[in-house]
Amino acid sequence: QSALTQPPSASGSPGQSVSMSCTGISSDVGGSNYVSWYQQLPGKGPKLIIFEVYKRPSGVPDRFSGSKSGNTASLTVSGLQAEDEADYYCSSYAGSNNFDVVFGGGTKLTVL
Amino acid sequence: QVQLKQWGAGLLKPSGTLSLTCAVYSGSFSDRSWTWIRQPPGKGLDWIGEINQSGSTNYSPSLKSRVTISASTSRNQFSLKLTSVTAADTAVYYCATFDKGGYYFDFWGQGTLVTVSS
Helix, strand or coil: CCCEECCCEEEECCCCCEEEEEECCCCCHHHCCCEEEEEECCCCCCEEEEECCCECCCCCCCCEEEEEECCEEEEEECCCCHHHCEEEEEEEECCCCCCCEEEECCEEEEEC | CCEEEEEECCEECCCCCEEEEEEEECCCCCCEEEEEEEECCCCCCEEEEEECCCCCEEECCCCCCCEEEEEECCCCEEEEEECCCCHHHCEEEEEEEEECCCCEEEEECCCEEEEECC
């Protein structure tokens, strides 16, 4: 069982916006501005698309945006494109215990 | 642009030792650690462990007794060894750099499918 909860699936038509959630607790998502999101295209390795809740690495389209409210972080994909069909994983700082980061179980985004 | 390229055996017998190596190009430790993450077929991401610039390591509690991560800073490479593997260790294994300032994995290797089967 993953530490962060993500819905298993999400979908939208080309051009639409779709949001997916990542829910944790006060000691990880709720208490941290260190939430990141990863895109995993079919058969590929993960790619960082959002870090520190809303920041985008160079080269990531601004169609991808991140936000956070309370214990839930969200990733929004605007102007959905067929190439956005992928699995999306969130992760969050979780405090200095053994290691600092926990993952969500992933959301499969389908472009209809 | 940092690139990670990884290699190692893809098929192991139960009780064998998994051994993977990752080379880091155009990057160094700086404020990062070097990590290993795995993904069982059809499942999510599981953190295995990390090594820091000082050579100190942290491991997942569930794997700690069987895992060793080492590094050669002169060659910009780091390695994963996992002993006494079982079918439950079948997964795609990724190496990745971890930004310790922002707590995110910024660069990833291409992944290696390791299958444990008799």
